[in-house]
Amino acid sequence: MSDELPLGDLVERLPRARVVLLGDLVLDRFVLGTPKRISREAPVIILRFEGQRDIPGGGANALANLAALGVQALPVGAVGDDEAGLALEAALARLGVDTAGIVRVAGYRTPVKVRILGGGASSLKHQVARYDIEDELPCDGRWRDELLANLRSAVRTADAVAVSDYGYGAVDRRCLDEILAPDLRPPWVCLDSRHRLTDLPGVDGATPNLQELEACACRPLRTDEEVADAAEALCHQLGARFVLATRGHRGMTLVQCGHAPEHIPVYGTDQVADVTGAGDTVLAVLTAALAVGAQPGSAARLANLAGGIVVMKLGTATVGRGELARAAGQVVPGSGPW
DSSP: OTTOOOHHHHHHHGGGOEEEEEEOEEEEEEEEEEEEEEOSSSSOEEEEEEEEEEEEEEHHHHHHHHHHTTOEEEEEEEEESSHHHHHHHHHHHHTTOOOTTEEEETTOOOOEEEEEEEOOTTSOOEEEEEEEEOOOOOSSSHHHHHHHHHHHHHHTTOSEEEEEEOSSSSOOHHHHHHHHSTTTOOSEEEEEESSOGGGSTTOSEEOOBHHHHHHHHTSOOOSHHHHHHHHHHHHHHHTOSEEEEEOGGGOEEEEETTSOOEEEOOSSOSOOSOOTTHHHHHHHHHHHHHHTTOOHHHHHHHHHHHHHHHTTSSSSOOOOHHHHHHHHTOOOTTSOOO
């Protein structure tokens, strides 16, 4: 489209954006160790504990990506009154994220994805086991009233809202209705939902991965045409302005109402290192680009660059403004040495 901004200009504009992230906040915990010996109790490796890293995950990973781009990120979500909740808030605060919009819910267990990594002291560590601590937020209570009040306050001055629904209960129809109210609705509302895409109509855009799109279509999607048709059907079902389907090594497919589908090839190599959190990165970059004046086409292409960068990093990772600027072919003044 002729009115689309160059990608480099979009990267330079990103720090002007004010984006609200409504969603399920998760703690990604990495436990690191070196192999010690085979256990005499069972055929498993015993690791000598080296350390632990706590990184924002789920919707909180989208927040971390917004912060890495210099975007003013405003979280609205919930954590438990537990050690993991405190660790997650602290991890976000270290990134410069204002956590005032996060509600602490008594008795709720903050979702934690614990990955145990083993390897030699001077070699890459690989995941040898994972366990998840999961819970679901209560449907009602004072915490919900507080979250809705925080949401109203944040959205009033937002350029865009990113909704990250991992199914733990922070996102419901009441929240979406609040955002979409005529006196509050920001210019853009983008949705990434793990299991309930079709239950949350009214958004401007959605970012399903291929498996989620296939679940909506109730059939396998093997070709570009099949993906585009399913994305267009979802777009109409949601009443959205666009759907951006992420397809792993096959790149992305963008469907906009009134435009021909656009198939965006994968950026970089299709030999990825780790896909952990790539969808969160895409949601963050897409929404931030829209917030600073991009049309869906250029926002999708910028998000595609970010997705291609982040899957080459191990673990839950973010994309910085400098490396995104390099990928877009423009150096951003004042964004640091590369």
